[in-house]
Amino acid sequence: MAHSGRDPMKTTTILCAAILAASGAASAYADTNVTVLRAATGPEQEAYFRDLAKTYSAEHEGVTVTFEFVANEAYKSKLPTLLQSDARPDLFYSWGGQTLVEQTKAGFTKDISTMIAPEDLDRLPQSARDAFSVDGKLVGLPTYATEVVVWVNTELTQRAGVDADAIKTWDDFLGAVETLKAAGITPISVGGQDKWPLHFYWSYLALREGGPDVITKAMAGEDDGFENAAFVAAGEDFQELVALEPFQPGFMGTTYETASGMFADGEAAFQVMGDWDYLPMRARSTSGEGLPDDQLKVIAFPTISDPVTEGGDTATMGGINGWAASSSASPEAVAFLATLVSKSAQEEGAKREFFIPIATDASGAISNPIFKQVSDDIAASSYHQIFLDQYLGASVGATVNDISADLAQDVITPEDAAAQVQEAWDFR
Numbered sequence: 113m114a115h116s117g118r119d120p121m122k123t124t125t126i127l128c129a130a131i132l133a134a135s136g137a138a139s140a141y142a143d144t145n146v147t148v149l150r151a152a153t154g155p156e157q158e159a160y161f162r163d164l165a166k167t168y169s170a171e172h173e174g175v176t177v178t179f180e181f182v183a184n185e186a187y188k189s190k191l192p193t194l195l196q197s198d199a200r201p202d203l204f205y206s207w208g209g210q211t212l213v214e215q216t217k218a219g220f221t222k223d224i225s226t227m228i229a230p231e232d233l234d235r236l237p238q239s240a241r242d243a244f245s246v247d248g249k250l251v252g253l254p255t256y257a258t259e260v261v262v263w264v265n266t267e268l269t270q271r272a273g274v275d276a277d278a279i280k281t282w283d284d285f286l287g288a289v290e291t292l293k294a295a296g297i298t299p300i301s302v303g304g305q306d307k308w309p310l311h312f313y314w315s316y317l318a319l320r321e322g323g324p325d326v327i328t329k330a331m332a333g334e335d336d337g338f339e340n341a342a343f344v345a346a347g348e349d350f351q352e353l354v355a356l357e358p359f360q361p362g363f364m365g366t367t368y369e370t371a372s373g374m375f376a377d378g379e380a381a382f383q384v385m386g387d388w389d390y391l392p393m394r395a396r397s398t399s400g401e402g403l404p405d406d407q408l409k410v411i412a413f414p415t416i417s418d419p420v421t422e423g424g425d426t427a428t429m430g431g432i433n434g435w436a437a438s439s440s441a442s443p444e445a446v447a448f449l450a451t452l453v454s455k456s457a458q459e460e461g462a463k464r465e466f467f468i469p470i471a472t473d474a475s476g477a478i479s480n481p482i483f484k485q486v487s488d489d490i491a492a493s494s495y496h497q498i499f500l501d502q503y504l505g506a507s508v509g510a511t512v513n514d515i516s517a518d519l520a521q522d523v524i525t526p527e528d529a530a531a532q533v534q535e536a537w538d539f540r
Contacts, residue, residue: 143174144175144176144442144445145176145178146175146202146203146442146444146445147201148177148201148203148448149187149191149194149201149203150179150181150204150205151181151182151183151188151205152182152183153181153388154391156395156464156466157391160461160466162179164177164451164457168448168451172444172447184306185367192506195215200220200439200440201438202438202440202441202442202445203436203448203449204435204438205434206244206434206436208254208431208498208503209505210502210504210508210509211502211503211506213246214506215436216247216251221246221252221439222438222439222441223249223251224250224252224437224446224449228253228446228450232453236253236453236470236471236472237470237472239496241254243434243498251437252436252437253453254432254453255434255453255458255470256467256468256469256470257431257432257433257487258431258468259386259428259489259496260384260385260386260499261410261412261489262382262384262414263384263385263410264276264408264409265380265382265407266406266408266409271295272291272297272381274291276409276411277411280415281414281417282317282320282349282352282414284414285353285414289353297380298380299356299381299382300359300360300381300382301375301379301383302384302520303366303369303371304366304520305365305366306367306368307516307517308368308499308513309371310520311499311512311516312384313384313516313520314512314515315429315499315500316413316429317345317416318342319424319495320416320425321416321420321424322342322343322419322421323342323421323422323427324423324495325495326340326343330343331504338534339534341420342421343530344527344530345420347526347527347530349416350516350519350526351526354521354522360374360379364521369392370396371383372389372393376393376402387468387482387483387486390480390483410486413429426492427494427495428490429497429498430490430496430497430498431498432498434453434470435449437449453470458471458477459477460477462474462477462478462479463477468486468490475487500512507536507540508533508540510536511533515529515532515533
C-alpha cells in the first residue's frame with residue numbers, strides 16, 4: 113500500500129491550529145473600540161462618564177468604550193485637527209450651532225437618522241433634536257440644556273446691603289456693582305484670558321436689546337445685520353459696566369477655571385456663568401469645597417428698561433449640549449451614544465447634580481433647587497439662544513469673543529465691534 117508521507121496526527125494538529133488562529137483573528141476583528149472625546153469638566157462628572165463606559169463595555173462583549181477629557185480651550189483647538197485625521201474620535205462633545213453645521217458640511221459627521229430607535233428620539237424635545245440636525249439629518253444627540261445665569265454669593269451681597277432678588281434691570285445690576293465696590297468687595301470674577309466668558313455679556317445684552325430673533329435676522333442679513341442698533345447698544349451697555357471696573361484685578365490674565373475657583377473662594381459677589389459651574393467651581397476652590405448652598409443663589413441675566421426692540425426680556429442663553437457622531441463612528445459607537453440619553457443615564461446625571469436632563473422622562477430626577485430654577489427658566493423662556501461663539505460658527509464665534517474682550521478693555525468702540533462681527537460673518 114502506497115504511503116502519502118503525511119502524518120495524520122500532525123495534519124490534524126496543524127488543521128486545529130489553523131482553525132484556532134482563524135477563530136482568534138475573527139474574535140480580534142469583532143472587537144470594537146469606541147473613543148469619546150469631551151471637554152474636561154470636573155472629576156466627579158468625568159467619573160460618571162467613565163462609569164457609563166465601563167458598564168456598557170461589560171454588558172457588550174467585544175466593545176470597549178474609552179473617554180478622553182481635554183481642557184476646555186485645548187479641546188476647541190484640538191478637535192478640528194483630530195476630525196481631519198485618522199485619529200478622530202467616534203463621538204465628540206458638541207455645543208451645536210453653526211460649528212456643528214460646518215463640521216457636517218466638511219464631511220466630519222455621520223447621518224445617524226436611521227440608527228436611533230424612534231422611541232428613543234420621541235423622548236427628546238423637537239427643538240433639542242433640531243439642534244443636532246443639519247439639513248434634516250440627525251448627526252448627534254442632545255443630552256442636556258444649560259443657562260447662563262448670574263451666580264450670587266449672598267453673604268457678600270448682604271454684607272454690602274445689596275438685595276440680589278431686587279436686581280431685575282441692567283441699571284439695577286450697575287447700581288449693585290457700585291454698592292459692592294463702595295463696600296470694598298470685588299463685584300464680579302471673570303476669566304478674561306479665555307475671552308468666551310466675556311462674550312456672555314455682549315451676547316446676552318444683544319438679546320435683551322434686540323429681541324429673541326435679533327441673531328437669526330442678522331444672520332439672514334436683515335435690519336443691517338450685525339450692525340443693527342441692538343448690537344451697538346449691547347456694546348454701549350457693556351462698556352457702562354466696564355467703566356465701573358467691576359472685575360478682579362488682572363482679569364484679562366485670568367483663565368475661566370481660575371476665575372471660577374475665585375468665586376467659589378468668596379473673592380467676588382457675582383459670576384456670570386453657566387449653571388454647569390455648580391460642582392466644578394467647588395473643585396477649583398482652594399478648599400475643594402467652595403461656597404455652601406445656603407450662600408449661593410442664581411438670578412436671571414438683567415433686562416433692559418428701554419430696549420431697541422421689545423421682546424428680549426424672557427429670552428435665555430446657554431446651550432443645548434450633547435454628542436456628535438464622527439464620520440468614523442461605528443454602529444457600536446452610535447449604540448453607545450443612545451445610552452448617554454437613556455432614562456437611567458439622564459436621571460443619574462440629574463441626581464448627581466451634573467446637568468439638567470434633556471429627556472422628558474428624566475426631569476423628575478432634578479432635586480437641586482438651583483437646577484430646578486434653571487430648568488423652569490428655560491421652559492418658560494420665549495427663546496433659548498445657543499452661545500454665539502458656537503452658534504455662529506468657529507470663525508465668527510472667535511470674532512465675537514475677540515470684540516467682547518476688546519470691549520471689556522475699552523479698546524474698541526461699540527460701533528467698530530459690531531462692524532467686525534458683520535465683516536467676519538460676510539467673509540466666513
